[in-house]
Amino acid sequence: MSNQDIEKQEFNITVYTENQIGLLTRIAIIFSRRKINIESLNTSPSEIDKIHRFNIVITESEEVVRKLVRQIEKQVEVLKAYYHTNADVIWQELALYKVSTDVIAEKVSVERLLRENGARVVVLRKDYTVFETTGHREETDNLISILQPFGLIEFVRSARVAIIKDSEGFNRKLREFERLEPGEEVIENEYLNQGEKVFTM
Amino acid sequence: MEVAQETLTTPAPTTAVEVSGSVALLEALIVEGVDTIFGYPGGAIMPIYDALFDYNDKLNHILVRHEQGGIHAGQGYARTSGKVGVVFATSGPGATNLVTGLADAQIDSTPVVCITGQVFAHLLGTDAFQETDVINITTPVTKWNYQVTDANEIPEVIAKAFYIAKSGRPGPVLIDITKNAQIQKFNYQGYTQCNHIRSYRPKPIVRSEYIQEAAELINQAKKPFVIWGQGVILGSAEQEFKAFIDKSGIPAAWTVLGAGAIPTEHPLNVGMLGMHGNYGPNVLTNECDVLIAIGMRFDDRVTGRLDKYAKQAKVVHLDIDPAEIDKNVKSTVPVWGDCKETLPMLTKLIEEKKHTEWLNTFNEYTQKEVEAVIHDELNPTSPEMTMGEVIKQLNEITKGEAIIVTDVGQHQMVACRYAKFNKTRSNVTSGGLGTMGFALPAAIGAKFGAQDRTVVAIIGDGGFQMTLQELGTIMQTGIDVKIIILNNRFLGMVRQWQELFNERRYSFVDIQSPDFVTLASAYKIPGKRIDDRAELPAVLNEMLNTKGSFLLEVMVTKENNVFPMVPQGCSVAEIRLK
DSSP states (O other), X not given: OOHXXXXXXXXXXXXXXXXXXXXXXXXXXXXXXXXXXOOEEEEEEOSSTTEEEEEEEEEEOHHHXXXXXXXXXXXXXXXXXXXXXXXXXXXXXXXXXXXXXXXXXXXXXXXXXXXXXXXXXXXXXXXXXXXXXXXXXXXXXXXXXXXXXXXXXEEXXXXXXXXXXXXXOSHHHHHHHHSSSOOTTOOOOGGGGTTSSSOOO | OOGGGSOOOSSSOSSOEEEEHHHHHHHHHHHTTOOEEEEOOOGGGHHHHHHHGGGTTTOEEEEOSSHHHHHHHHHHHHHHHSSOEEEEEOSTHHHHXXXXXXXXXXXXXXXXXXXXXXXXXXXXXXXXXXXXXXXXXXXXXXXXXXXXXXXXXXXXXXXXXXXXHHSSSOOEEEEEEEHHHHHOEEEEOOOOXXXXXXXXXXXXXXXXXXXXXXXXHHHHOSSEEEEEOTHHHHTTOHHHHHHHHHHHTOOEEEOGGGTTSSOTTOTTEEEEOSTTSOHHHHHHHTTOSEEEEESOOOOHHHHBSGGGSSTTSEEEEEESOGGGTTTSSOOSEEEESOHHHXXXXXXXXXXXXXXXXXXHHHHHHHHHHIIIIIHHHHSOOSSSBOHHHHHHHHHHHHTTOSEEEEOSSHHHHHHHHHOOOOSSSOEEEOOSSOOTTOHHHHHHHHHHHOTTSOEEEEEEHHHHTTSGGGHHHHHHHXXXXXXXXXXXXXXXXXXXXXXXXXXXXXXXXXXXXXXXXXXXXXTTOOEEEEOOGGGHHHHHHHHHHSSSOEEEEEEBOTTOOOOSBOOTTSXXXXXXXX
């Protein structure tokens, strides 16, 4: 393993954007141009009406991530981009598992399975059952390995959604953007923010 | 008669009128101050061209011979005029032919707005005739792009396009307009220029703390060194830059795109940076104690091997694009902002100094370079001419007043090294992308952008053959562009590398050319071919005194190399003189 690999870790990139066709491509090619794999990508509304939020997960060194975030923020329709380590965010992924109802009913203690894995039943039919669980990667992976021996018919996991632990939301910042001349109090420069816990560019 | 057929003279009519999307587009261009359009019609842009027929008196449309020529001309226009270059092309092949120019404009931060026609909106995605996904093809090579499918969007989108292209770090913008939107009549409310987009901040806020820190570093420096790039020119900060240099007394060197921001002859201008730059600026980059980079992006052709680049120096980096700070070279003090604002703030805080001894070190290196390289290049004793002596002779006649447009390769490096520039916006070349075929169309655009100036295109025999169809544009417009082909019968730069690094295995660099003078005469452009240096002064005078364009083919020595050279993978201090 090279030094670079050791430095690499999962980063959560949060991007606040206008809702514009084509912006997904513009953001995606910033990664693909540098041959960096996007491990998870979620787009959703944000706390502010008409402003969208991307959650992107990649495994890279912080130096690379910082440069990527600057390239993202440079895009005309991007309002703001942040990056955080897993420790700095609350994150969840949702997974669905489809199994044969017969097999499950016969061979598994469903009650224990649900309790131990924080799972719940979404659909219960004669022919199949769909379980759902939400959590970190290990938790959703764990249920796969439990269900696999019983003939897991289908599995799907959502992209990651993450909430930044230490942020006051984007509302205040947006007001600054809407003014023609940003106020003096707007912190635009990461070097001035070293004391702050939340990284902002 | 339809209202759409009339030309609207006021930007904001008091009562709304019904106009077509095409008319709204042309009205927008007029309000934006556009006087020249480079373009080529085709099926999907016909409604715009139909409207253009009635705007002939207000918008000068130049019919190019290929869309690539159109966008390079737009770039040349933008580079000499400081305005936004405007290019029209049709859908499909018309639009894809723009891609090289867009990539060139993107990497060289040139403000260009391209309007492409697109098939009817209802045909999008059906593989219709001349349909191409232009937005997705051009996304990586544009600062912004947008597809218009409804005429109502046109005024606002064009306003955004111009604002984005020219503000902050400039760049190319492409607007793809479906044919139905060009035809569609809508309630036109006038055109308002854009000066704010919520999600877009063209320049970062200047932080006085960093100006202060930068000034302290500069004031304490014993061997400070300024390196500047095109940012000074793009920011129209030439005066502010000169004031900074003059007060600080710091020797300053330029990137290829920064050339001419201060005159070549300025006593503190110590020359060119990079792979084929001057000896002193390269070697002393690794000896200075404070390196002040202004409006430049530490391209690999400037830095050579990065892990051996200016490691001893504290780096002050002034740039308008936050993504450039710390991208290649880690800065000690990042001065984010427009150098037109930050330079005067810095100048105010720095002490007036003269770094005489340090400046002399540069001069000593210049002497070494003169002895080893420059003297022989400019005053050769060989029977065949060198590229350098042609440039030297040209300098003597133009006195550094001409706009020099170069293509890519050996002649480009020689021209940039030896051409004299008295004025800003005088060096037009393809820097970042290295686009062969750039010079001829760019020179046409450069002349339209600066009609009172002499434009001399210096082109290699290889590059000229990539876009020589634009001789047709010269013929039809009667534009005055002086063309010098420096013909060494080789793809010289690749040959040089093959000689130096591939044991002279000259793989496909031997290129034959047509008789360029006869070719020019087919386009009714006078020309001459010379191979005797005795003729050079007279024929250069003849070229410059000829009314209209002129093509001069100069036969130069076949296997000359451009030196000095920082070989790839070497540090700037390892620059070779031979």
